[in-house]
Amino acid sequence: MLQPFSHRNPFADRSKTAGNSNDSGGTVVYVIIVGAGEVGRSIAANLEETHDVVVVDRDAAVTEELTYSLDVLTIHGDGTDLETLREAGLEQAGLVIACTDNDETNAVVCGAAKAATDVFTIARVRRRMLLETWQGSQGAFGVDFMVCTDLLTAQTIFRISGLPSAHDVDTFAGGLIRMAEFDIPTDSPIADRTVSEADCYDSLTFAALFRDDEMLVTRGDTVIRGGDRVVVIGSPDSINDFADEVATAPEEAEEVVIVGASEIGYQTAREFEDHGFRPRLIERDHDRAREVAEALPNTMVMESDATDADFLAREHVDEADVVIAALDSDEKNLLVSLLADRLGVDRTVAIIETPEYADLFETVGVDVAINPREETAEEIVRFTRTDHTEKVAMLEHDRAEVIEIEVAPESVLVGQNIAAATNKLPEGVVIGAISRAGEHITPRGSTTVEPGDHVIVFVDAAVLDEVVDLI
Template sequence: MYVIIVGAGEVGRSIAANLEGAHDVVVVDRDADVVEELTYSLDILTIRGDGTDLDTLREANLEQADLVIACTDNDETNAVVCGAAKAATNAFTVARVRRRTLLETWQESQGAFGVDFMVCTDLLTARTIFRISGLPSAHDVDTFASGLIRMAEFDIPAASPIADRTVREADCYDSLTFAAIFRDDEMVVTRGDTVIRGGDRVVVIGSPDSINDFADEVATMPEEAEEVVIVGASEIGYQTAREFEDHGFRPRLIERDPDRAREVAEALPNTMVMESDATNAEFLAREHVGEADVVIAALDSDEKNLLVSLLAERIGVDRTVAIIETPEYADLFETVGVDVAVNPREETAEEIIRFTRTDHTEKVAMLEHDRAEVIEIEVGPDSVLVGREIADATDDLPPGVVIGAISRAGDHITPRGSTVVQPDDHVIVFVDAAVLDDVIELI
């Protein structure tokens, strides 16, 4: 596939790095320093120029493009890039936007702006926060097979009942597969005798009920978030409150700016909006914020979100979720005590990448900054898995692969060694990113 990416920010870089091994990739950006850096760090073609200019796109060989991805930090620029590309070719166009209103306009008039698919960063982030907040100790959560199967990555506290037990001892669930453990800088594909340690992050794949049961087992905090406090009425904070409202919650939202507080209060009928500074200890005590199950920091800077998260933890909040725009801060945030750090640009890159995969790849979830992925693949008749028992078929796959679940005609099948994969099955697979392209080709 020939892919043109306009915008070499974090989203563009992440997509380019993910695609460089299997596709012809061209990245266009206005910044000469960024273009030069990418030239030496990735095996791609880079062009300095304006992606809204057809001459620049032609220099990138637009006529050869199968896919054009516009992912600059400006919504209007991305729409114009897609429109320009669509006017000259039949390439599939993807636009990244931040404003939900622009997404809703596009949804009501499919094909508007010359955009074939639109990704809304703030809405994706809000939905990720909601999924994570619903499971205690979860670090990452995603769904597959139209919600039939769920993947979750859990922090395992030292006090957890499954710490210091083997996977075989911990596995008491009817429809759950232990896929992998992230331990410091190491990734371990689990076996029955693999010991789970406090501080590990365990990736499990299974039915929603089994994932919920597992969450209850590993958790050292209340079962689910009922009292939700969102700090900051940024667009992400606002969309997060809407997402909780849509699922029957009545969150509280703290916003310092009186005009913005009034605006979101009118738009969020089931959210209690409080005008105050969230770093005011007297206010937090008066409003019993310390009794919240989760505090979500959605302010306009990473540093403010870190401060609010640490303050929330200090006053007794069970769980903290912080938005980060700088990916290098993710490990720092979680090291100093923030339970979950969510990067909006990573969420966007993940959503876009699935469009670059083969026609059989249905869903993609990236883990630990793309060290591994969980993917849903519709199995064709030529797959190495078809007609064979999994224990035998997986011998032909590279190391670092776990078949986590199978969806067959709407039914969830928990794979075992004797399970035989059939054509048209949807298999959910944990894959080490280093062997991803080989695995997709084989499956």
């Protein structure tokens, strides 16, 4: 099963570069991105400041617009054509990322690149079958690393569904440490309290909060308001205890209803099955309903129109802990989510294909909106981090990141306590947790960091490169 990236980047020490290094001291990598859709654009925007980026796309209007909106080179052409890749600078490239909306095209791009050079290749695919074929024979299709959009989205849904009020959940240090971002309801026990007053957990760090368009790194006297989103880092038990404190919903979703047997809906049901759940899945199309029913032995598949409020009431969907809308349009997913919310469902999760709708969905009552292309872009960007960055989680559309870094002997954190060491780091940084030889250490002012420790750090994206270089 493909898991979120949590290992050293095998590409980091084999980059080829015509330049030397970027301003933060990292290696400048020549990157070719094939496909200038939402995924390709997002990757290019994330890499443009630290790498030399070339974007290839068949649409001349798209490549022309991209030239003016991002600091990248563009090539109008077919990325499956070896001559086009050579025109884009294949011979000097360290990385080729194939992220068009067509699985076969992405595999062919990687194969063409591998036929001519030993460049490291990444392919985005939607179908899990291709991923499983590749996993059975790594290196197949000329792909060095493969990201499956539908499976990645299903895994994200599963992680988020387990914690009430959580918008983002990720694990670090092999599962020893967890990061989560929570909505704070106005009636929450910690609303209108300072961080010092709210912090009653042995193994938890309040890292930051998002309030409207503002991001605040928390201090002891920071007041938490209803409507804030709070980022906490700590042990899984402390995160669960915090979830119980801020919300009245059950700790773990037990009754799961998935609406739509799209590939994402199917993969989500399979993900819940793999973790011992018995979800219910609603699908309108007779043939598709029968197909997934045969493939999902522990899922109850119901053939019906999920936008039928009478059906939802008759099937007691109101008793569900979470309803996941995975239909084939944003509008239908919004409608299903609002119907479920009106029935009294504790938590709603909706798939959106238009990223601009995310804030709108959550404003009108959808608890969590997930964009598959955004999840894919983030996963690929994680893979391009420097060699000593172990794990990356992006927050609030890349406004901030939580990163896991192995502390180098020359790190500014070594040899002094955290209170003194953090004064050498820029504003917008919080050390949330430390992993040392398999032990979780909650950082306090007197804690001393040792070489080889893994630190989990909340970082304002604006100072990310500087922080990585210092640690």
